[in-house]
Amino acid sequence: MTSPPGGLPLEAQWQGRLWRGSSLSTASDPALPSGFAxxxxxxxxxxxxxxxxVELLTPQPGVLEWRLLAPGLRAWWAGQALPPAQPGRPVRRSRAAAPSAAMRTLLLVNPPHTPHxxxxxxxxxxxSAxxxxxxxxPAQALWAAEQAIKARVAVLAWLPEARPEQIRRLQVSALSSDAPIFLMRPERAGQQxxxxxxxxxxxxxDGWDLQVHLxxxxxPAHESWLALPAVPGAVEPLLTAAKRKPLPAPAPDPAPAPASPPTERPHALARPVQHA
Incomplete structure (x- = not known):
């Protein structure tokens, strides 16, 4: 490829925006570790x-999302915190280094259950965040999610009735936000x-694992399922090693013994005559 006079080569201009279909994208934007290697x-x-x-499709809303997203969100919040001050040395908070209040906020839009x-x-x-x-x-939920994304706020939105064109609007808005954005949809939405x-x-x-399919x-397309150990932090100390593993499949019930054929009972009139 040739580069325009005085400009960067086209390869450098499109670095991180193009990828081969046989390999994973190496986007130039930073990624947030999920907590699952x-x-x-x-x-x-x-x-x-x-x-x-990011769209998460689940068979039942409000059950699995937190176990999957909590490690990454926890790391994201830790990354927003400023380094601790050293004794005798004041902390200098430059405008470029100090995180904004909006970046430390997580907006929950229309969760199916009251947040605990x-x-x-x-x-x-x-x-507090x-x-x-x-x-x-549903229209109000979409409006709230779109406005929060435009304000660069982290968003978890449950949008069971969103249409493809509405998801497209949210994706376009997300291009200007570097905060994590997750849209929870029903499993049947995977057909759209x-x-x-x-x-x-x-x-x-099985057990406390999560099954995840990309x-x-x-x-490239991902055909298999990933098994992620996702024991909640508060529950993990209470579990023994045996309880962390899935329960063994119950043994099949023994087959009933074949019934013996009924014996033929002679008719009363067919009995031999007993002489006195």
């Missing part, structure tokens, strides 16, 4: 993408097209 190895960029919307703050705190998510939006209609750059199907696995990613 097996999953990060299959995600373009090695983690949850930024400047993009002690449980979220046990997962490492500070309750959570904002709960109870939308009255979507502009989201990453789509995952999440199901309960339905869409920037790279």
């Amino acid at each position: 097996v999953l990060d190895a299959e995600l373009p960029g090695g983690g949850w993408p930024t400047r993009a919307a 703050l002690p449980g979220l705190q046990a997962l490492g998510l500070p309750p 959570l904002i709960w939006v109870a939308a009255g209609t 097209s979507s502009a989201a750059s990453l789509r995952l199907v999440v199901k309960p696995g 339905l869409k990613r920037r790279g």
